[in-house]
Amino acid sequence: MDREEYIYRKLESLSPLNKALSQEMAASLGEWATIEEVAKYLKRHKNTIYDKVDGGDVLYRRIGPSILIYTRSLIFFLE
Numbered sequence: 001m002d003r004e005e006y007i008y009r010k011l012e013s014l015s016p017l018n019k020a021l022s023q024e025m026a027a028s029l030g031e032w033a034t035i036e037e038v039a040k041y042l043k044r045h046k047n048t049i050y051d052k053v054d055g056g057d058v059l060y061r062r063i064g065p066s067i068l069i070y071t072r073s074l075i076f077f078l079e
Contacts, residue, residue, distance in 0.1 A: 007059045007073055014075065022075040032061070032068040042077060052077065 014022065029041055035053070039046045049069075053060050058077070059070035 003056045004059060007076075010076070011072055018075050018078075021078070022072040025074050026071045029071045031071060033071050035067055035069070038069050038071070038074065042074070044077075 011022070025041070029037055033041070035046055035049050038044075039049050042049070052058050053067060053069065057073075059073040061068050061070075
């Protein structure tokens, strides 16, 4: 199983509270958000977000030089 599939399965098995929190994040940020948007939302430094991306802790897509993060996967920052 690859990392992306693992994250999707983890998202499906979230508790009702965590599902609600992830939906709230998606409602606030949209389904996909930039590193800068996520850092501002979570009140963290951009390097912290890059570390999570590099560690494979969140689902993301690289589009050219930009990185977009699947906002529902941000729930894993809170674990």
